[in-house]
Amino acid sequence: MKCSIVKNKNTNYLRLEIRNKIFKFSPIWLIEHSSDITIRDKQTNQLLIEAAELDLNLKINKFKINKSILSISFSNNSKHNYNINDLIAPKEYPKKTLWNSSLKKIPQYNFKKFNQKLLKDVLNAVDEYGFCLIKNMPTTKNGIHALTKHIGPIKETNWGNIADIKNIKKAYDLTMTERALENHTDNPYRFPTQGYIFLHCIKNSDVGGENTLADGFNIAKQIKSKNIEMFNILKSFKTFFQYKDKDTILENYCSLIETDYEDNIVQVRYNNRTEIIPYDDLCEINKYTEARSKFWKLIKSKVNNITIKQTSGDMIIMDNYRVLHGRSKYKDIKNQRYFRQGYLDRDILQSRLKTLAQ
Numbered sequence: 001m002k003c004s005i006v007k008n009k010n011t012n013y014l015r016l017e018i019r020n021k022i023f024k025f026s027p028i029w030l031i032e033h034s035s036d037i038t039i040r041d042k043q044t045n046q047l048l049i050e051a052a053e054l055d056l057n058l059k060i061n062k063f064k065i066n067k068s069i070l071s072i073s074f075s076n077n078s079k080h081n082y083n084i085n086d087l088i089a090p091k092e093y094p095k096k097t098l099w100n101s102s103l104k105k106i107p108q109y110n111f112k113k114f115n116q117k118l119l120k121d122v123l124n125a126v127d128e129y130g131f132c133l134i135k136n137m138p139t140t141k142n143g144i145h146a147l148t149k150h151i152g153p154i155k156e157t158n159w160g161n162i163a164d165i166k167n168i169k170k171a172y173d174l175t176m177t178e179r180a181l182e183n184h185t186d187n188p189y190r191f192p193t194q195g196y197i198f199l200h201c202i203k204n205s206d207v208g209g210e211n212t213l214a215d216g217f218n219i220a221k222q223i224k225s226k227n228i229e230m231f232n233i234l235k236s237f238k239t240f241f242q243y244k245d246k247d248t249i250l251e252n253y254c255s256l257i258e259t260d261y262e263d264n265i266v267q268v269r270y271n272n273r274t275e276i277i278p279y280d281d282l283c284e285i286n287k288y289t290e291a292r293s294k295f296w297k298l299i300k301s302k303v304n305n306i307t308i309k310q311t312s313g314d315m316i317i318m319d320n321y322r323v324l325h326g327r328s329k330y331k332d333i334k335n336q337r338y339f340r341q342g343y344l345d346r347d348i349l350q351s352r353l354k355t356l357a358q
């Protein structure tokens with residue numbers, strides 16, 4: 001391990017060479033990462049200083065290394081200690097298993113065996129695969145709560161808390177008809193879009209009504225590796241989604257593929273029923289519609305889809321930022337098909353997942 005102070009304009013930085021990797025730490029960054037009780041509150045881990053007011057010309061005066069502890073003296077007369085392993089720890093990404101129709105085993109759990117370990121396994125599966133199936137949920141009207149009460153509150157929307165999915169005469173959404181539903185993600189017209197869908201079957205139709213699921217991350221990755229130009233169009237073109245009824249107007253300008261600052265795919269959207277492409281330069285529109293058409297072909301391709309026919313007591317949890325879902329049309333002479341659906345916000349489920357991992 002080699003460590004040195006390097007001059008940089010009016011300030012300097014600490015250069016650390018360790019295991020053939022070079023790290024460069026600015027004095028301000030180091031102060032903000034100090035766990036000293038004058039800098040960060042022990043209980044909340046929140047900053048106690050206004051870091052934006054630190055002197056931009058702050059310098060590192062000297063350092064000392066004792067085993068894995070790095071002690072640094074700064075030009076503002078403060079001194080802070082760091083564990084070197086903490087400073088160089090790589091960013092951890094949650095494990096994502098991408099899948100298509102060749103997925104060997106659907107992640108499946110039995111609610112009758114519910115305990116904290118099963119809850120952890122369920123949430124891990126949703127995080128890793130983007131979905132899972134839970135058998136033997138209560139078939140009562142609000143049976144979803146039997147599980148969600150251990151995770152967090154159902155998201156209230158303009159449709160209420162847990163919503164009915166059944167064939168009704170005055171459908172306010174195409175889900176409320178016997179019509180097939182093409183693969184889509186839910187409600188891209190909301191900002192933020194709801195993170196997770198809990199789709200609970202109280203009774204299915206005898207004929208039809210199977211669910212289709214496609215891994216949007218896998219599809220987006222295929223596009224990225226085969227046609228980067230098309231991928232860039234899908235992530236940069238801001239299309240428009242809208243939902244309107246007499247009491248509600250929900251609107252959102254957003255792209256079909258969302259990436260983070262390291263270009264990792266973090267969200268896919270597809271909901272042609274509620275899309276209204278905004279007016280744009282003809283060339284941009286042509287590029288977008290061509291890319292969307294190819295994206296759609298992959299979304300509906302048999303190779304990318306799995307099918308699940310839910311029976312009474314089955315609940316599918318889906319990551320609405322990743323998995324596209326659809327439904328085949330159904331025939332239900334006695335109109336008995338009855339599903340219930342609830343949403344959970346992304347932060348709520350992710351928080352529960354992280355607290356269970358502690």
Ligand SMILES: [Fe+2]
Binds near residue numbers: 175184325
């Ligand atoms: Fe849906």
